[in-house]
Amino acid sequence: MSSEPAAKLHPAAIAVLALSALREAALPIVVLLAAAVAGSGLDMAALRRGLLYLAIGVVAASLMGVVRWITTSYSVDEGGVHWRTGFLRRKETAVPLSRVQGLDTVAGPVQRLFGVVAVHVQTAGGGAKGEIVLEAVGPEAVERLREAVRARRPEIAQTAPAVAPPERRLSRRDGLIAALTAGQLGVILPALAGATQLLSQGFGDERGVEDATRLLPDSAVGWELALAGLLVVAWALSVAGSLIAFAGFAVTRDGERLRIRRGLLQRSEVAVPVRRIHGVRVVEGLLRRPFGLAAVRVEVAGYAAEAAAARTLFPLLRRGDVEPFLAELLPELADDPGNLTPPPPRAARRYVAPRAVAGAIVGGVACLVFPGIAPWPLLLAPLAALDGWLDYRAAGWRLRDGRLAMSSRTLAWSTLLAPAARLQEHAIAQTPLQRRAGLADVEVAVGKAGGASVRHLEADVAGELWERLRQPRRTSTAAG
């Protein structure tokens, strides 16, 4: 039955597999090293022991790499893509050709060193990582693999389409701007936590405590400088992280799939089936909004657990360029992120007042607890009010030709564009105060990672919107 002989991975797989095994074992090795050093201080004996552990680890990982390379093989036949691996525990995976969505190639640093790629066999049910991952495949072998799949499923594994598919690349300049304006709080907080942990760990013994107290800033100004320094370091890390993640970003429309390539150290190529994209989110961060810049993300069923970078459709666009960009690459979801209907003017104070009161309370308590810094914490009240006002200005919605657009703001401005027929659920909600005022909130959900909501619409407008979302005009094919 097998028309292709089972093929082995490229020998570079030994290095790839050994390194991945080593990476898995890295934490125990580090712990052992740390324990050795902590036990007897940093002397020659501890160093020798540490090196020994390291050597054992490298040898074991290399052995494991060799064994896994020897025992791993793959083949393609009428039954699908077959993959066998394992020495003690044999594992055999077969993906039927009818379930293969495509062959993605990813070239990490090790793969590029040897001029090979990792091939991910993508299926409909899988995540970003393929159902089968071939860690190292040479260029000719990739061609053979594609040929073998193409012979049986002509619509996948296309290599040279007749017409150049629509493509957008991130220019170097835009990549730099994207990195400078990324301002990811999520990166900053762990970095701060790590830095404080490092400080507290670095001065474990008594001499250390003395050193540490000497190092500690002895005035308020010192503390502020230290904090500012940490923030600058964290920001620099965030910029570097974005530069690496988005280097060489390119997105291509390839039939029913979007191919997204990105990354400096770890070159990755992801193929997202268009029918699994339930929505597009236009995000304007605090640092980007003033310059009219935005990032575009996709809401994909099954990709919720992936990092924000993996959900990025394009890292940086002029706001006015978003609709043409979508029209070119993702016409199924293209819509204008602007010109939305705002909540009524009388709703404005409902955005502002609760925020201002909360700010005043927090500020007041801070004044009572730390009388030294009063009355500065009271500034929180106007700041919070401004935050509420910006939220009001950002809020809006539109339902046109079965396409829903909803914008809101929590620090960053965010606009969701989604066909009404693809919403996972939608709701209308009223608090007792809203009931009395005749206002209501509307909320929609598109994926695990996100939904959207608009607060304080006129109750009858919200009710009508809820009803219209209930019977969406089926302008796009339904997808699960």
Add this chain to the structure above:
Amino acid sequence: MTPEPSRRLAPSARWLWRAQGLIATIPAVVAAGALRSQQGGAWWVLLPVAVLVVGVVLVPELRWRRWRYEVRDAEIDLLHGTARITRTLVPMLRVQHVDTTRGPLEQLLGLATVVIHTAAGTTTIPALETAEAAKLRDRIAALARTADEL
């Protein structure tokens, strides 16, 4: 306007929530005791009493009176909330699978919760009679399947 959903949860749902409210009172009792021994004064007793009144008397009754659900051929319609009242609609086409779960308290009271899974997470219909919950689960599963085939 679509008529509001009409089906209620099991009457014993109130007892489930009252029991949960009672459990929630325990930390309030502990906190009141600690505050009293530190700061003195008998007024701290009001803290657990207030939690008791809200959590055991008011909320379960209000919540039960409000909760309504309706499973139609093409959608699941839910109306719930104590202060903030929410009406949620889940299209049958979006339902991935349904199951029923029974916590220890629910088992004691002969109740079960129907959990509806979509790509966006889960939606629940809590505290139904066990037989009713099983029937509802099977019905939603069957409807979700036909919706997919359309």
